[in-house]
Amino acid sequence: MFRKGTQRFSFHCSCFCAIIAAMAQTMPARSPGAELISCNPATGEEIGRAPQTMPEEVARAVGRAREAQREWARHTLRERGRLIMKARQIVLQEMEEIALLISQETGKPVAEAFSMEIATSLDLMQYFARQASRLLSPQRISVGQYSLMGRSSYEIYKPLGVVGIISPWNFPWATPLDEVVMALVAGNTVVLKPSELTPLTGLKIKDVLFRGRFGYSPAGRHAAGEHDLVHAGAHQCRTSRTVSGNDLQYSIRQTGAF
Numbered sequence: 001m002f003r004k005g006t007q008r009f010s011f012h013c014s015c016f017c018a019i020i021a022a023m024a025q026t027m028p029a030r031s032p033g034a035e036l037i038s039c040n041p042a043t044g045e046e047i048g049r050a051p052q053t054m055p056e057e058v059a060r061a062v063g064r065a066r067e068a069q070r071e072w073a074r075h076t077l078r079e080r081g082r083l084i085m086k087a088r089q090i091v092l093q094e095m096e097e098i099a100l101l102i103s104q105e106t107g108k109p110v111a112e113a114f115s116m117e118i119a120t121s122l123d124l125m126q127y128f129a130r131q132a133s134r135l136l137s138p139q140r141i142s143v144g145q146y147s148l149m150g151r152s153s154y155e156i157y158k159p160l161g162v163v164g165i166i167s168p169w170n171f172p173w174a175t176p177l178d179e180v181v182m183a184l185v186a187g188n189t190v191v192l193k194p195s196e197l198t199p200l201t202g203l204k205i206k207d208v209l210f211r212g213r214f215g216y217s218p219a220g221r222h223a224a225g226e227h228d229l230v231h232a233g234a235h236q237c238r239t240s241r242t243v244s245g246n247d248l249q250y251s252i253r254q255t256g257a258f
Helices: 055-072 077-093 095-106 110-136 144-149 174-185 199-211 237-244
Strands: 020-023 035-039 046-051 139-141 153-155 162-166 189-193 231-234 252-254
Touching (some): 046 199, 055 162, 055 189, 077 095, 077 110, 077 199, 095 110, 174 189
Parallel strands (some): 020 231
Antiparallel strands (some): 139 153
């Protein structure tokens, strides 16, 4: 998920780092205080509500993510991996609750939520936390006989900065969380737009990462050593068009549809 020999990663997003969750819907929010209503597709029952984020709030969140990324990128791969493992431990402790939420928002069986979403994301979190140094450390490249002339060549990996992720409704946990983890390990911060059909699962991702030390303290203030890297709200596709039209367009990797 990265290109060798360039400064661009398609890895999607302390001393602590973070993520920005800017959640979306098919129509723009018309006023502050607007909400998305999440319903169980099997029963039509309301599960809960998520606040929608206005366009100007999303723009501010992107600016804060860009500012926070500079500090986060200075941390070592080992430090980033350690925090990913802390978040993974929270997922392990709450996986029954998470599986039920996924089932309620998507209609898939709880067993499938475990096997196809939670189990796979736990594996990925552990893999990248442990293998980041091997995957992303500078690599020396053979230059053949040019080495006799004192020449050398290296592959050096550098983060993009702020990465945009648009995730689908049918894998609302594994798809965005996996890409967020890869982004963080690679030194990026992230703007995440979960599907308007599964906003509560997106909020749960934010919650897990908050408590894993990737953002605000529970009181809403910064804990010692933390940076402004995690935000959450709900927004809609007009913001995605705005973001993709500015200087972030080359950092955005779309992973799903509205």
